[in-house]
Every structure is written in structure tokens, then in C-alpha cells.
Amino acid sequence: MTRYLTPQKISLLVLISLYCDSTVPSSASLPLLSFVALQILSPVTSKSQNHSSGGPASLETTIQDFQDVTAGLVSNIPGRTLSDLFIKRLWAINSLDALHTFFDNLHNLLASPKGEAAGETSLEQKDRVALSRTSLLGAFVRRSQLEFIRLQLDDTIRLWADFLAYKEPTESTWRRRNQSAGANSFDVNVQELGLHDGSPLMNVAYGRLTENRQSGSQFSAHDMEELLKFQVESLQKLGNRVSDEMKANLRKMSGHETSTPSLLHFLSFLDAWRAGDYTSSFDNLHRYFDYTMQTGDKTYYQYALLHMAMLQADFGSYSGAIAAAHETIATARENQDMSCLNFSLSWLNHLSNAYPTQLKAAGYSPAPGSKKDAVAFLKARAKDGKMWSLLSSTLLNEAKLSLSSNVQAGHYKAAQTLLDNIDPTTHRTLKLHQYITTCSGLAALTHSIRQSNNDTSLPLLRRLLASRPSDPELAHHLHTLEIEHLLRTHSFESALTKIEDLATELRDNDADLALRLHALRLKVDLFIACGHPAKGFSVAMRAASAAHRARMLPALWGALGAVGACLIQLEEFGAVGEIMEAVVPQALEGGDEALCAQLYSLQADAWMGLAGQAMAGEEPRRGMVLVGRADVCVERALERYERIDDTDGRRDMLLKKAVIARLRGEEAAAEDWAARYLEVGRGDGIAAG
Known part of the structure; x- marks a missing residue:
């Protein structure tokens, strides 16, 4: 396997030379250049992509592919297609010396550098297309010429033998147009010396090379590296596994090489990781370590450590994951690799959020408040370094905290x-x-x-x-929904047990304050439902005080709503009205429809309570004004309960609307609200007022 050059690339250079010789008309330029550009940019990955989607199993570009592209393209020479000229130019390289001459003359395809004389200005030179040295084709020509100069003699001879075998399918077409060609015209030196198959010199020159040549090995180390990169990106992006046919192709490409590319071990590691094979993934990752360390270059050492941390965490070894993550951070700082350092910190922050219990058992406990500080730090570093992938993951973590x-x-x-x-x-x-x-x-x-x-x-x-679910946010959401279900079905003992278990778990794991405050609100709801508002009031005040100190406004609004619910049960209607007057406008900006509906309902209860006190104190006019205010709040709460499709909330608001209509003497309206109430669910006590 050569470093870069292959028979396919020699064939591409032949096509480029035909294009530069102005033998390609304008109508054929676009399809020809499209084919050449695709082969230069992705000679193997394009075939790999087609294969992964049900395309052909072969990954190499055969000589038949070149013929298929050029056969339908006309040339500037009458009676000749571009395929005829392509085959003729291929067979014009008829010796190892001719191959050297072909590569030596590649510089003639390039435009002269700026500031240098253009050289010969003959008519032949003027008619040629000169390639810019920085263009796609120009860079490919320059690299091909440089790589050929770097080849050792043994590699050059092997490349020549592979080229002969590669163009062999076109021999019959070439001979039909060249009847005088001899049996051994593939090498002009063999023909001039009169050698034949079986002669000692012929066996020395070509016998062993053609016998030992591996079929289907028309790949370079560069091609294999590109294919491995493509497969690694596919594994990381799609999460799928390498197919058996692709594994066979990779083994065929690597052949009997003494040095296996390190990316092949990394690909094997990812494939085993996706398969859940801990032992194989661990072994392949260690091989990747070893092969990258052989060169003495520690550039990728920290990335291998980072993957080791991820591997350990994925298979449940959190102590090993923490140790590998700390080693990654230390190595990245030593190598001044800010990208790896920031990504490692981001991943460690994610791990502490996703598996708090397991990490605490493994001996890792982040400092209080470090989660928000870490997110803020990572967001600032990502913006400064323009690391958009890190910024997106950091913003996602911030969004999860907000949610x-x-x-x-x-x-x-x-x-x-x-x-x-x-x-x-x-x-x-x-x-x-x-x-x-x-x-x-x-x-x-x-x-x-x-x-x-x-x-x-x-x-x-x-x-x-x-x-x-193992994800902490989803697990907490499921736990709170279970408690809400128990509260709505009046299973208060089970609900209390679940709330206590949730509070203990959050406290032991030093969970986010928002989650702990939500657990306190659930406890307040339970005390109110059980008829113990005084106990609920102390818990609600503790939650409100903690939310105020932490400047967590959504949690503060919910806690003050819980305080108001307790005060309503204690008939402190004036205090509730003042609290709701301050809280509701701010809560409306938060977009939490369930919270807004609850706050409007509490405000309506406060106005109705004050209205009752006013009427008892012989202030009927003020009482009816307060009833009107309560009616507006009930209407707004009903609207929001309908948005979130909360059946219990809608029934409560419909009941209050019916009661308000009765107080106003609007019997027809009261009957309508009662009918709507019965449509939503069965109620009692409406007909009696």
C-alpha cells in the first residue's frame, strides 16, 4: 500500500492532462470536471456512502468507471470520443521510464507562479489550459508529483505493476485501434528486447510482482485514512455499527501491512462500544493508545483519555470515569489544548447532573453552586474561543436547568x-x-x-x-407526576411517602435548588388537601424564603402561590389579595400556564372572601364590586385551565362562575354554567346554590 498514489490517481492525472490539452469541448467539460472533482475530494467515501445505502459492494473506482464517464463524451478530434483518447494516453505510458517522464512533465499543466516568466509562448503552449496552483485540480497535480518523487524504488515498481494490472481491461480496445502492437507492448523495453513469457529476464522483471500482487488492493494509505474517518463520523453521528461487508473491505484494504492505521483500532473501539462489548472496546482503545504513542506525539493522548472516561461511564464504572476525566483535564492543561479542556469540563458537568447518586458513591461531590458556575464559565469560554459545538451543548445544559x-x-x-x-x-x-x-x-x-x-x-x-429513566430530569419529572396522580386520586398516605422519599433523595444528592423547592410545594399541596393549612404555611414560607435568597423567580412565584393557598384556608383574604396583586403580573411573563391559572384562582378566592366580609359588614355595594373582580379572575383562570386541558381546574372555575351568577341574581346564566359543569364532570351542591 503506497502512501498516496494509486492507479486510479494516475488515471485521474491522465484525464486532467487531456483537459489541459484542450481536447475536451465545452459541452463535455462539466461532466468530466464533476467526475474528477468527486474522485479527488472523496475517492472512497462516496462509494462507501452508496454502499451503506444499498449501493455496490466495491469501494474502488475501476477502469470501467472511467470508461463509462468518458465513453459518452465527444472530443475535439473528429471521430474520436474522450474514451478513445483516454485509453490511448493510458497506453502511451508504456514503461517505468515513461511513468517517470509522465510525472516529471506534470508541472507543465500548472500556471507559472506570480513574478516568474511564463516560459515558452509557442502556439502549442497558448492553446493549453493552465491550472491555478491553488485550485482543486492544481493542488492535486502538485501533491501527486511530490508524492511520486518521495516514493522508494520498491514502491515505485509496485505502483507500476498495479497500474499495468489496473488498465489491463482496456487492452483489447487499445489493440483494435493499434493492430501493429505486439503481445508485450505494455512495456516498450520488453518488446524491443524480444522477451517473452517464461524467459528468465521477464520473470525477474514482472513474474514475482504480478504473482504476489493482491487483488483489489488499489488503495493508498490516504484512501484508507479517509474511509476510516468517514466511518468514524458515521458511527458518532448516527450511532449505527459497521456492517460485515464494510469490515471485510477494511480488512482487504489493510491487507498484510505491517503497520495498521491507528484509526482502524479507534473504529473497532467505537463499533464494539455500540455493540455493548466492554472487553473488546476496552482492548481496542488501548491499542489506539499504543499506536498513537509509538510516534512520540501526544497530541491525541488527551482525546483517547476522554473516550476512556466516556467508556467507563457508559458501562457503569463511575470511579474509573472520574479518574480518566481528571487525567484528561490535567493532560489537556499540560498540552494547552483549550478545546479538549473545555469539552472535558462540560462532559464532567453533564455526568454530575446525570448520575449524582453514582458519582457520590464513587467519591465525587461537586462544590455547592458549582453547577451554575460551571455552566456560566463554559459558556463564556465557548464564546471567546468560538467553539460552537461546546456552546450548543452548554446552552442545552443551561436549558435543562431552566426546565x-x-x-x-x-x-x-x-x-x-x-x-x-x-x-x-x-x-x-x-x-x-x-x-x-x-x-x-x-x-x-x-x-x-x-x-x-x-x-x-x-x-x-x-x-x-x-x-x-436514568436521566435525572426525566426521572424527577416522572416522580412528580406520580405524586400529582396520587394527590388527584386522594391517595394521601402514598403521596406523603413518595414526597418524603423524593425530598430525601434530592437532599442527599445535593440536587438543584429548583427541584427541592418543587418538592416542598408538593408537600404544601398535600397538607392543604388533608386539611392542615397551618403546617403547609410553614413549609411554604420556607420555600419562598429560599427562592427569594437564590433569586429564583419562577420558584418564588410558585412558593408564594402555595403561601396564598394556605392563607385562603386560614381566611386571611386581605393578605392573599396583596400577594397576588404583586405576583400575578410577573408570573404572566414566565409562560407557566398552570401556575398562572392557580394564581388567578387564588386571587378570585381572595376577592370572594373579602366580598363576603363586606356583605356581612353591611357594605353590599363594595361586596358586589369585589365579586366583579373575582369574576374577572375566575374567567382568566378558566381560560388557562382550558389551554392546559386541566379537567379539575375547569370544573372548579365553572362551579365558581355558577356561584357568582347566583349571587348576582342571574339565574339563567347560573343554569348555563351548571350545565357546562355537568358536561365536564358530575358535581354536587350546584342546584342548591
């Missing part, structure tokens, strides 16, 4: 549509498939719980609990 406030708009259909429209190739990775499936199940469970549809929510909840 921990549970920011609910009730767009169930839109969410489900987004999940359904995810690229099907994403489902090839088991982890991503499970993540998407869990998100879809949680969205459906949220909707069914709010609809109070126990026949649907209970089976969904059991199915999700049976395959509890």
Missing part, C-alpha cells in the same frame, strides 16, 4: 408532533430512542393526569415506572 422549574404551557399536541418528526436515523441509537420514547410517554401522562383520566394515566404511569 427544572417545570416553565408548562399545555402544548401537548405540538410537543408530540415534534417528537414524532424527529429524524428516524436518531432512533438507531438505543439511548436516544429510549430518551425520545420516555419524553413522549411523560407528555401523554401529563395530559392524562390533567384530564383526570385515571383509566389512561394509571397504565401509562405503571409502564414508565417499570422502565424508570
Whole structure:
């Protein structure tokens, strides 16, 4: 296997020389240059891509491919197609010396550098197309000439023998147009010396090379490296595995080489990792370590360590993952590789969020408040270094922290549509498939719980609990939905147990404050439902105080809503009205429809309570004004409960609308609201007022 040159590249150089000789008309230039450009840019990966999608199994560009492209293209010579000229030019390279001459003359295809004389200005030179040295074709010609000069004699002879075997299928076509050609005209020296098959000199020159030549080895080390890079990118992007046919092709390409490319071991590592084979993936990664260290270049050492950390974490060895991650960070700092350093810090931050319990058991515990500080630091470094992939992952982590406030708009259909429209190739990775499936199940469970549809929510909840997600955000969301389901079905003892378990888990894992505050709100809801508002009030005040100190506004609004709910039960209507007057305008900007509906409902209760006190104090006019205010708040709460399709909330608001209509003496309107209430669900006590 040569470093760069192959018979295919020699054939491309022949096509380029035909183009520069002005033998290609304008009509044929575009298809010819398109073919040449594709072969230069991706000689093997394009065939690999076709093969992965059901294309041909062969990855090499055969001489037949060249003929198929040039056969339908006319030339500037009457009666000759471009294929005829191509074959003629191929067979004009009729000795090893002619091959050297061909490469020596490649500089004639290039334009003269700026500041140098153009050289000969004959008519023949003027009619030629000169390639810019920085163009795609010019750079390919210059590199090919340089690589040929670097070849050792043995490699040059082997390249010549491979070239003879490569162009052999065109021999019959060439001989039909050259009847005087002898049997051994492939080498003009053999023909002039009168050698024949079986002669000692013929056996010395060509016998051993043609016998030992491997079939299908028309690849260079550069081609194999490009193919390996393509396969690695496919594995990392799509999460699929290398097919058996591609593995066979890679083995054929590597042949009996004494040095195996290090990327081949890395590809084997990724393939074994995707297959869940810990032992093989670990061994192949160590081989990748060894082969990269043989050159004495530690450039990729930290990246191998980073993959080692990911491998350890994926197979549950979190202590090994932490050790490898710390070693990666230290090595990246030593080598001043800021990109690897920032990515390592980002991954370690993700690991601490995803597996807090496991990391704590392994002896790793981040400092309090370090998660937000780490996200802010990584975001700033990513912007400064223009590392957009790191910035996108950091923003995703920041979004997950923001979503921990549970920011609910009730767009169930839109969410489900987004999940359904995810690229099907994403489902090839088991982890991503499970993540998407869990998100879809949680969205459906949220909707069914709010609809109070126990026949649907209970089976969904059991199915999700049976395959509890490992992602901490999804697991917390599932836990809170389970508690909400228990509260709505009045299973208060089970709900209290679940809340205590959740609070203990969050406290032990030093979880994000927003999650712990949400657990306190659930506890307040339980105390109110059980008729103990005084106990709930102390818990709600603790949550509000913590949210205020941390400047977490969404959590603060929810905590103050819990405080208001407790005060309503304690008949402190004036205090609730003042609190809601301050909180509701801010909460409306947050976009949490469920929270806004709850706050409007509390404000309506506060106005109704004050209205009752006013009427008892013989202030009927002020009482009716307060009833009007309550009616507006009930209307706004009803609108938001309808947006999120919350059945219990809608029934409560419809009941309040019916009561308000009765107080105003609007019997017809009260009957209409009662009818709507009965359509949503059965109620009691409406007819009696």
C-alpha cells in the first residue's frame, strides 16, 4: 500500500492532462470536471456512502468507471470520443521510464507562479489550459508529483505493476485501434528486447510482482485514512455499527501491512462500544493508545483519555470515569489544548447532573453552586474561543436547568408532533430512542393526569415506572407526576411517602435548588388537601424564603402561590389579595400556564372572601364590586385551565362562575354554567346554590 498514489490517481492525472490539452469541448467539460472533482475530494467515501445505502459492494473506482464517464463524451478530434483518447494516453505510458517522464512533465499543466516568466509562448503552449496552483485540480497535480518523487524504488515498481494490472481491461480496445502492437507492448523495453513469457529476464522483471500482487488492493494509505474517518463520523453521528461487508473491505484494504492505521483500532473501539462489548472496546482503545504513542506525539493522548472516561461511564464504572476525566483535564492543561479542556469540563458537568447518586458513591461531590458556575464559565469560554459545538451543548445544559422549574404551557399536541418528526436515523441509537420514547410517554401522562383520566394515566404511569429513566430530569419529572396522580386520586398516605422519599433523595444528592423547592410545594399541596393549612404555611414560607435568597423567580412565584393557598384556608383574604396583586403580573411573563391559572384562582378566592366580609359588614355595594373582580379572575383562570386541558381546574372555575351568577341574581346564566359543569364532570351542591 503506497502512501498516496494509486492507479486510479494516475488515471485521474491522465484525464486532467487531456483537459489541459484542450481536447475536451465545452459541452463535455462539466461532466468530466464533476467526475474528477468527486474522485479527488472523496475517492472512497462516496462509494462507501452508496454502499451503506444499498449501493455496490466495491469501494474502488475501476477502469470501467472511467470508461463509462468518458465513453459518452465527444472530443475535439473528429471521430474520436474522450474514451478513445483516454485509453490511448493510458497506453502511451508504456514503461517505468515513461511513468517517470509522465510525472516529471506534470508541472507543465500548472500556471507559472506570480513574478516568474511564463516560459515558452509557442502556439502549442497558448492553446493549453493552465491550472491555478491553488485550485482543486492544481493542488492535486502538485501533491501527486511530490508524492511520486518521495516514493522508494520498491514502491515505485509496485505502483507500476498495479497500474499495468489496473488498465489491463482496456487492452483489447487499445489493440483494435493499434493492430501493429505486439503481445508485450505494455512495456516498450520488453518488446524491443524480444522477451517473452517464461524467459528468465521477464520473470525477474514482472513474474514475482504480478504473482504476489493482491487483488483489489488499489488503495493508498490516504484512501484508507479517509474511509476510516468517514466511518468514524458515521458511527458518532448516527450511532449505527459497521456492517460485515464494510469490515471485510477494511480488512482487504489493510491487507498484510505491517503497520495498521491507528484509526482502524479507534473504529473497532467505537463499533464494539455500540455493540455493548466492554472487553473488546476496552482492548481496542488501548491499542489506539499504543499506536498513537509509538510516534512520540501526544497530541491525541488527551482525546483517547476522554473516550476512556466516556467508556467507563457508559458501562457503569463511575470511579474509573472520574479518574480518566481528571487525567484528561490535567493532560489537556499540560498540552494547552483549550478545546479538549473545555469539552472535558462540560462532559464532567453533564455526568454530575446525570448520575449524582453514582458519582457520590464513587467519591465525587461537586462544590455547592458549582453547577451554575460551571455552566456560566463554559459558556463564556465557548464564546471567546468560538467553539460552537461546546456552546450548543452548554446552552442545552443551561436549558435543562431552566426546565427544572417545570416553565408548562399545555402544548401537548405540538410537543408530540415534534417528537414524532424527529429524524428516524436518531432512533438507531438505543439511548436516544429510549430518551425520545420516555419524553413522549411523560407528555401523554401529563395530559392524562390533567384530564383526570385515571383509566389512561394509571397504565401509562405503571409502564414508565417499570422502565424508570436514568436521566435525572426525566426521572424527577416522572416522580412528580406520580405524586400529582396520587394527590388527584386522594391517595394521601402514598403521596406523603413518595414526597418524603423524593425530598430525601434530592437532599442527599445535593440536587438543584429548583427541584427541592418543587418538592416542598408538593408537600404544601398535600397538607392543604388533608386539611392542615397551618403546617403547609410553614413549609411554604420556607420555600419562598429560599427562592427569594437564590433569586429564583419562577420558584418564588410558585412558593408564594402555595403561601396564598394556605392563607385562603386560614381566611386571611386581605393578605392573599396583596400577594397576588404583586405576583400575578410577573408570573404572566414566565409562560407557566398552570401556575398562572392557580394564581388567578387564588386571587378570585381572595376577592370572594373579602366580598363576603363586606356583605356581612353591611357594605353590599363594595361586596358586589369585589365579586366583579373575582369574576374577572375566575374567567382568566378558566381560560388557562382550558389551554392546559386541566379537567379539575375547569370544573372548579365553572362551579365558581355558577356561584357568582347566583349571587348576582342571574339565574339563567347560573343554569348555563351548571350545565357546562355537568358536561365536564358530575358535581354536587350546584342546584342548591
